[in-house]
Every structure is written in C-alpha cells, then in structure tokens.
Amino acid sequence: MAIQRTMSSRESAGLRHTLRTPINHMIGYAELLLEDPRLPAGSEPHLARVLAAAQQTLTIVQTHLTGAESEEQTVDFHRLRSDLEECVVAVLRTATELESIETGDRLSDVRRIRSAAQELLTLAGGALPVGSAMLPQSDPADHRDIPARIIARFLIVDDSEQSREILCRLLERQGHTCITVSSGKQALEVLEEQHFDLVLPDLMMPGMNGLETLRAIKSNSKFGDLAVVMLSAFDEVDEIGKSLEAGAEDYLLKPFDRIVLNARLHAILERKRLRNLERRRTLELELADAELRRSNEELRRFASVVSHDLQEPLRMVTSYMQLLQRDLGPHLTENQTQYLNFAIDGGRRMSELIQDLLSYSRVSAVEPQRELVDFNEVIKDVRIHLRTAIAESGASVISSDLPKMTADGSQVRQLFQNLVSNAIKYRSEKPPVIKISAKHVDGDWLFSVADNGLGIDPENRQRIFEMFSRIHDRSVPGTGIGLAICQRVVERLGGRIWVESTPGEGSTFYFTIPG
Ligand code: ADP
Numbered sequence: 001m002a003i004q005r006t007m008s009s010r011e012s013a014g015l016r017h018t019l020r021t022p023i024n025h026m027i028g029y030a031e032l033l034l035e036d037p038r039l040p041a042g043s044e045p046h047l048a049r050v051l052a053a054a055q056q057t058l059t060i061v062q063t064h065l066t067g068a069e070s071e072e073q074t075v076d077f078h079r080l081r082s083d084l085e086e087c088v089v090a091v092l093r094t095a096t097e098l099e100s101i102e103t104g105d106r107l108s109d110v111r112r113i114r115s116a117a118q119e120l121l122t123l124a125g126g127a128l129p130v131g132s133a134m135l136p137q138s139d140p141a142d143h144r145d146i147p148a149r150i151i152a153r154f155l156i157v158d159d160s161e162q163s164r165e166i167l168c169r170l171l172e173r174q175g176h177t178c179i180t181v182s183s184g185k186q187a188l189e190v191l192e193e194q195h196f197d198l199v200l201p202d203l204m205m206p207g208m209n210g211l212e213t214l215r216a217i218k219s220n221s222k223f224g225d226l227a228v229v230m231l232s233a234f235d236e237v238d239e240i241g242k243s244l245e246a247g248a249e250d251y252l253l254k255p256f257d258r259i260v261l262n263a264r265l266h267a268i269l270e271r272k273r274l275r276n277l278e279r280r281r282t283l284e285l286e287l288a289d290a291e292l293r294r295s296n297e298e299l300r301r302f303a304s305v306v307s308h309d310l311q312e313p314l315r316m317v318t319s320y321m322q323l324l325q326r327d328l329g330p331h332l333t334e335n336q337t338q339y340l341n342f343a344i345d346g347g348r349r350m351s352e353l354i355q356d357l358l359s360y361s362r363v364s365a366v367e368p369q370r371e372l373v374d375f376n377e378v379i380k381d382v383r384i385h386l387r388t389a390i391a392e393s394g395a396s397v398i399s400s401d402l403p404k405m406t407a408d409g410s411q412v413r414q415l416f417q418n419l420v421s422n423a424i425k426y427r428s429e430k431p432p433v434i435k436i437s438a439k440h441v442d443g444d445w446l447f448s449v450a451d452n453g454l455g456i457d458p459e460n461r462q463r464i465f466e467m468f469s470r471i472h473d474r475s476v477p478g479t480g481i482g483l484a485i486c487q488r489v490v491e492r493l494g495g496r497i498w499v500e501s502t503p504g505e506g507s508t509f510y511f512t513i514p515g
Contacts, residue, residue, distance in 0.1 A: 006072050007065075016065040019084075021257045023061065025116035026054035026091060029109045036106065046098045050113060053090040057120065060084055084120065091117040112259070152197035152269050156180045157187040157213060158231065159205045163254065167200065167231070170256060171265075184208030188216055191223055197269065200252070203232045203239050211243055218247040227272050229265070296364070303361040307354045314354070318347035349477065356481035359414065360467070363488045368408035375402035375447075378409065379436060382417045389424050395432035402438050403445055405515045411489045416449070418482040419509050423451035425476050428504070444495065444512040455503035465497070486511070 007015070030051040034044065064080040065073075095114040102110050154171055156178055158164045164180040171178050179194070181187050184201060185208055191199070199217060203210035214228050230243045230251040240251045249268050252261060325332075325340050332340070379399045383390065390397060397420060416436070423434045435450045456464060460471045465487045468480040490497040490511045501507035 006074050008072055012065045012073055012075070016061055017253060018255060019061045019065075019120065020058070021253075021255075021260070022116040022120040023054060023058050025257070025259065026113050026120070027051065027058070029113045029116070030054060033102075033106060033109055038106070040101055040106075043098060043101050046094050046101070049094045050091050050098070053087045053094070054113075054117075057084055057087045057091075060087065088117045088120055151175045152177075152265075153195065154178045155187060155190060155194075155196045155199045157182075157184060157199065157201035157205070157210070159183065159202065163202065163231075167256060170258060170261060174262060184210070184213030184216065187213055188220075191217065191226070196226065197272065198249075198265070199226060199228045200231055201228065203230050203243065203251075211239060211246065214243055214246050214248055225275075227268060229268060300361045300365045303357050304365075307358040307361070310354055311351070314347055314350055318344060318351070321347065349479075352477070353479045353481075356479045356485070360481055360485050360488065363411060363414070363485055363492065368411055368489075368492050370406050371409055372404055373407045373409045373412055374404045375412070375438065378402075378413050378416055381413055382420055385417055386421055386424070389421060393424050393427060393432055395424050395427070395434060397434045397436070399436035400438070402436070402447075403440075405445065405513065407493055407513060408489075411492070415486050415489045415511075418486050419449040422482060423449065423453055423507075425478065426472055426507075427451070427453045428506075441512075444514050446510060446512050448508050448510050450506065450508040452506040454507075455505055456499060456501040456507050457503055461499050461501065464499070 030047055033039070034047045034051065039047075060080065060083045064075055064083070092114060095110055095117065098110045099107060099114075151174075154176055156164050156167050156171075158167070158180070159182050161182070164182070168178040168180055179190060179196070181190055184205060187199065187201060201210040201213045205213075208216070210230055210232075214230065217223050217226060217228055227249045228247070230240065230248050232240060232251055232253055243251060249271075250264060252264060321340060321344050325337075325344065329337070376399070379397070379402065383397055389395070420434055420436075424432050430452055433452050436448070438445050438447045440446075454472060456471065463469050464471060465483045467484045469483075470478060470480040486509075487497050490513070494514045495512035497509065497511035499507055499509050
C-alpha cells in the first residue's frame with residue numbers, strides 16, 4: 001500500500017521538525033545515560049541499541065523528508081511510517097528491558113526515552129496512518145513533566161485559539177498564570193495595564209505579526225526590559241534570527257515539547273531573576289558607595305572644624321599654664337610643680353593629636369598635587385626637620401640615590417618624616433641606623449626605609465597602619481596616626497605600603513609608587 005502525498009518544502013520542514021523533537025530526546029537521554037559514570041553493569045548494550053535505533057529514526061526522517069528546499073516533494077508516508085515503526089519499536093522494547101535494570105533518576109530518564117518513542121509514533125500518527133497494534137499503553141504517571149521552580153505571569157499572544165489554549169494549559173499545569181490575547185495590538189493594550197514576567201507572541205499572526213509586536217514592546221520604555229520569547233510553528237530561521245536581533249530572549253517551536261518548553265522557560269526566568277538580582281546588588285553597592293563617600297566627607301569636615309576650633313582654646317590653656325609655671329615657679333611645692341608639668345604635657349599631647357588628625361584629614365581630602373619631586377631633596381628637608389631628634393639619638397640617616405618623579409611633594413615629605421621619626425622613636429639600645437633606598441621593579445618604584453630598632457611582632461604588622469594603633473611602650477610619645485597617614489599618602493599615589501621586621505633587630509617599611 002503506497003500512501004503518497006505531495007508536500008511543499010515548508011510543510012516538509014515542519015513535519016521534519018515535529019518528528020525530530022522526540023528523536024532528539026531519545027538520542028539525548030540515551031547519550032546522557034551512557035556517559036553517566038554510575039552506568040550499571042548490563043545496561044550498556046541495551047543503551048547502545050537504543051541509541052543506534054534512535055539515530056536510525058533520524059536518518060529515516062532526513063531521508064524521507066529532505067527534498068530540494070524550494071521544490072515540492074512526494075513523500076511515501078507508508079514507507080516512512082513502517083521504517084520509523086521498526087526502529088521505534090526496537091527502542092520501546094529495549095527501554096522496557098532497561099526499566100528492570102535501572103533505578104532512581106536513571107530510571108526516570110529511561111522512561112523519558114520510552115515516552116519520547118511513544119510520542120514519535122503518536123506524532124507521526126497525526127500526519128500518517130499509524131498502525132496502533134504495536135503501541136504500548138501510555139504510562140499513567142507522565143515522567144516528562146519537569147516542574148518549573150519559578151512561578152511567573154505570562155502573556156500569550158496567538159491568533160489561533162487552539163494554540164493559545166494548549167500553551168496556556170501547559171503553563172498553568174506548571175503553576176504559572178497566563179493571560180491570552182489574539183493579536184499584537186491587544187497585547188500592547190494589556191501590557192499598558194498589567195504586569196507580566198514574560199510575553200510569548202506567535203511569529204505568524206495576521207495584522208501585527210510577532211516581530212512587529214516584539215519591536216513595539218522593545219521600543220516602549222514603559223515596558224522596561226520585559227522578556228519576550230517568540231513562538232514559531234516552523235523553523236523559520238530568518239524570522240527567528242530577526243526576532244533575536246530585535247531583542248527576543250529566545251524562541252520556542254510549535255508543537256511544544258513539554259520538556260523543552262519547561263526547561264527553556266525556566267532558564268529564561270532564571271536568567272531574568274539573576275539579572276534583576278545583579279541590578280539590585282549594583283544599585284545597593286552604588287548607594288553604599290555614595291553613603292560611604294558622604295560620611296567620609298562629613299568626618300573630614302568634622303575633623304577639620306573640631307581640630308581648628310580645639311587648637312585655639314588649647315593653646316590658651318597651655319600658654320597660661322606655662323605663665324603660671326614661670327611666675328610661681330620658685331613658690332610652688334614639688335607636688336604642685338609636678339601637677340603643672342602634667343597639665344602642660346597633657347596639653348602638648350593633645351595638640352599633637354589635633355595636628356595629626358588635621359594632617360590625616362588633609363591627606364584624605366585634598367587631591368594630591370602632581371609635580372616633579374626630587375626625592376633626594378625630600379630627604380634633605382626631613383633631615384633638617386628632624387635634626388634635633390637625629391642629634392639627640394645619634395642616628396645616622398643614610399640614603400642612596402633616589403629618583404625624581406611626579407608626586408605630591410609635601411605629602412611625600414610627610415611620609416618620609418613619619419617613617420624616619422618612627423625609626424628614631426622605636427629604637428633599641430643601639431644608636432639608630434636608618435637606610436633609605438629605592439629601586440625600579442615591574443614599572444613601580446619600590447622604596448624602603450630600614451632601621452635597626454625594636455622591631456614589630458608578626459601579629460601587629462597589619463594593625464600598626466590602623467588609626468590610633470600603638471603597640472609599644474606608651475612612654476614613647478605618639479598618637480598612633482602617623483602610619484595611617486603614610487598609608488593614606490601611598491594609596492592616594494596608587495601604591496601600597498607594608499612592613500617586614502625581625503623583633504629585636506629592626507624593621508623595614510616598604511612602599512611602592514607607580515612610575
Ligand atoms: P605613633 O608613632 O604616633 O604611635 P604610628 O602610626 O606612627 O603612631 O605608629 C604606630 C605604632 O607602630 C607605633 O606606636 C609603634 O608601636 C609601631 N611602629 C611604628 N614604626 C615603628 C618602627 N620603625 N619600629 C618599631 N615599631 C614601629
């Protein structure tokens with residue numbers, strides 16, 4: 001019996017596509033099961049048979065339904081059906097045998113193969129007079145449904161009532177909500193009023209087609225970045241390509257395969273959820289950053305105002321104390337002299353603290369100057385500034401030939417001054433020897449200030465750069481701000497600072513400056 005029919009290339013492509021979907025599932029699941037490292041003994045030959053038979057069905061479909069693309073072709077449906085049946089029945093039989101070997105999620109995959117084989121026959125039956133004798137009973141528990149975990153609101157746009165109905169039911173079975181409309185124009189009206197997670201327009205519609213609907217959605221800023229997935233009856237590559245170019249998220253081919261539909265929609269909704277999450281996180285980061293900048297600025301202003309305002313009354317207190325000390329000096333008891341000394345010393349320390357706070361807030365607030373700085377001159381200035389401390393401690397400050405480079409001269413002076421003065425302050429019994437040098441490493445200048453002082457324990461080497469952090473004897477004067485200033489200066493120049501040290505032998509402070 002020869003049942004021959006003439007088909008246009010478009011019809012043939014549609015049928016080819018329809019039949020290929022379950023075939024791809026058979027092949028896909030068989031390959032997955034074969035590649036699975038948990039493959040049970042005895043399964044492999046069965047799976048290899050399933051795979052070979054499934055691949056054979058693909059060859060049959062390609063052979064019978066591949067005519068010249070532009071021409072009509074005559075298809076022998078009887079041959080097509082019987083060729084297919086032979087292979088599909090082999091798949092079904094082997095899948096049934098496999099069901100007695102496999103368990104758990106592998107068993108579910110075997111059932112998926114069986115369902116796909118069954119569907120291939122059923123689908124073919126829509127176009128071909130399929131003999132039903134060999135069809136196995138359909139499985140009451142349909143294992144093909146993979147629940148979509150994200151529940152969403154869909155707008156289905158399709159002129160075919162039946163298509164709308166099918167898709168809507170498929171989606172509602174997964175717990176989604178659907179609204180259906182029959183034209184692009186209606187879709188745009190509904191979108192003005194209601195919120196949707198995803199719009200599903202059919203590509204081929206009379207009047208405003210799917211592509212035009214998509215373009216109208218994408219050009220309307222009110223809809224934001226609403227995701228659109230195109231529905232297409234045939235593999236119309238051109239139209240699908242244009243839709244993707246116009247901003248469609250994806251496309252789905254009719255008739256819908258529930259596995260593919262659920263998996264794709266789930267992937268799209270998941271992408272959308274991740275995009276929203278990322279956008280929210282970026283916004284939160286921007287807000288946090290703005291807040292941080294605002295509070296830094298406030299802190300800087302506070303520090304600067306407070307420091308200036310405190311400076312003046314403090315100077316009065318200290319100078320009047322000194323006047324008292326001078327005028328009453330001979331008449332004061334030993335205790336009273338000591339009290340006055342404590343008060344004057346307290347005032348001096350407070351003044352230092354205010355000075356350091358001011359320096360820190362200045363370094364933080366003011367954009368560093370960009371000028372050519374001769375670092376050898378900087379060290380000369382530092383030596384002059386610290387001459388008393390150097391002389392009193394008998395320190396030697398040795399510097400090698402240092403570079404000239406673009407930096408902020410006064411900030412760099414402060415940086416070296418703090419490091420050299422610390423090397424003197426935290427000296428050991430030995431007279432301090434301080435060596436300053438620089439070398440060019442990987443495009444950066446690496447500076448070092450090495451001393452032979454007390455050294456720093458490993459656990460404190462990070463901490464000392466924090467504000468107010470002091471680790472040595474409090475009898476050494478200091479505010480714990482000096483190194484925080486150094487770190488700030490270096491970071492503002494785009495470098496980093498750290499210390500290496502051997503307790504009892506000395507420390508070397510390193511910092512880099514790009515250039
Ligand atoms: P300050 O010297 O005012 O206390 P710094 O911020 O300059 O504050 O230094 C923080 C702490 O780091 C110091 O109190 C000291 O304990 C330690 N320190 C800094 N420089 C050295 C050094 N060259 N050798 C040993 N310890 C140091």
